[in-house]
């Protein structure tokens with residue numbers, strides 16, 4: 794899996810139980826997924842179609858660094874399926890622990906917001 798982005802949990806990101814608010818994590822995953830999907834489609838015009846089950850396995854606290862990793866699971870006709878993991882970085886031990894994971898599907902769209910073939914975009918850029 795490749796590292797897509799690194800985030801830090803700030804005081805403003807905390808929910809009512811002193812953990813990172815889940816919606817913030819969803820936004821981080823959505824952004825990272827969009828970057829990975831854009832790169833896979835060699836095009837900025839991708840949109841989130843689907844987020845599968847999201848498992849918030851461990852809490853995230855203020856000051857913790859969260860690294861979002863991902864990989865392309867499937868490149869379809871117009872869609873790209875991804876697997877994403879958010880990992881907490883232990884800076885002292887140089888280790889990482891998975892705190893959250895999900896699968897996502899993005900679709901390459903044209904200027905009208907309709908699906909457009911990924912293959913043609915790959916050929917255009919060769």
Ligand SMILES: CC(C)(COP(=O)(O)OP(=O)(O)OC[C@H]1O[C@@H](n2cnc3c(N)ncnc32)[C@H](O)[C@@H]1OP(=O)(O)O)[C@@H](O)C(=O)NCCC(=O)NCCS
Pocket residue numbers: 840841842843868869870871872873898900902906907908
């Ligand atoms: C993304 C969008 C343009 C797709 O339009 P659509 O009419 O559903 O498109 P299609 O039925 O042609 O499917 C497009 C691709 O998505 C895939 N797809 C459709 N429904 C799917 C589902 N439930 N699960 C997985 N893939 C799915 C199709 O298989 C196809 O991929 P492929 O060409 O690689 O086989 C449209 O659903 C949309 O605009 N959604 C809103 C997106 C949005 O606003 N996202 C921001 C978050 S709110």
